[in-house]
Amino acid sequence: MRHVVGLLSGLVVGPVLVLMSGWAFAHLRALHGAGLSVVQGAGPLAVAGLVGVGLLVALMAVPGRLTPMLPFGAALAVGGLTAAALLRMHLLERLPEVAGTGGALVLLPLGVFVPVVVLLVAPLFVGGRWRRREEVSEEEGYFEGLYDDDEEEGPVRGRVAATASVPSHMPRHRA
Numbered sequence: 001m002r003h004v005v006g007l008l009s010g011l012v013v014g015p016v017l018v019l020m021s022g023w024a025f026a027h028l029r030a031l032h033g034a035g036l037s038v039v040q041g042a043g044p045l046a047v048a049g050l051v052g053v054g055l056l057v058a059l060m061a062v063p064g065r066l067t068p069m070l071p072f073g074a075a076l077a078v079g080g081l082t083a084a085a086l087l088r089m090h091l092l093e094r095l096p097e098v099a100g101t102g103g104a105l106v107l108l109p110l111g112v113f114v115p116v117v118v119l120l121v122a123p124l125f126v127g128g129r130w131r132r133r134e135e136v137s138e139e140e141g142y143f144e145g146l147y148d149d150d151e152e153e154g155p156v157r158g159r160v161a162a163t164a165s166v167p168s169h170m171p172r173h174r175a
Contacts, residue, residue, distance in 0.1 A: 003069040010073020013060065017053055017074065018081055018113065022104030024049040029103070061119055068123040075120035078113050085109040 027046035031038065038047060060071040084092055085108035092105060107113070 003067045006067035006070035007073040010070045011077050014074035014077025018104045019100035020053050023100030026103035071120040071123050075117045079117040
């Protein structure tokens with residue numbers, strides 16, 4: 001079920017990425033046309049929008065606990081929009097006018113989003129993202145793998161005796 005929800009969420013997030021990028025592009029192009037720098041007018045807001053796009057892509061592609069279908073759904077949407085812009089631009093021109101549509105219609109046929117699509121498809125090929133991780137309590141997860149079991153059976157018995165008196169809920173410190 002989590003894969004279906006991830007795919008549907010990705011299909012919604014993909015066009016949002018394209019529209020946010022188009023909106024920022026339109027603002028930055030207008031600033032450049034007026035001879036202003038990025039720190040003037042709506043420039044900082046447009047740059048913040050691009051930072052938001054980058055963070056959204058990173059949050060979809062990087063965390064290992066998310067289903068790989070989330071970035072794949074976004075990649076399908078963005079790749080489909082790019083392909084439609086290259087093959088049938090008249091279809092995209094019929095879309096309703098929303099903030100960012102003008103800039104997106106300029107960026108899509110240029111292939112600007114192709115590297116983003118490749119980045120968002122890559123998590124499909126990471127095998128660990130397809131399996132759900134077992135739920136571990138916070139205390140067990142924190143101390144798991146912290147100490148080796150071999151160490152307690154080692155030749156240094158004084159150290160074992162010193163650490164044996166520590167309660168199980170307290171962390172043991174190595175000497």
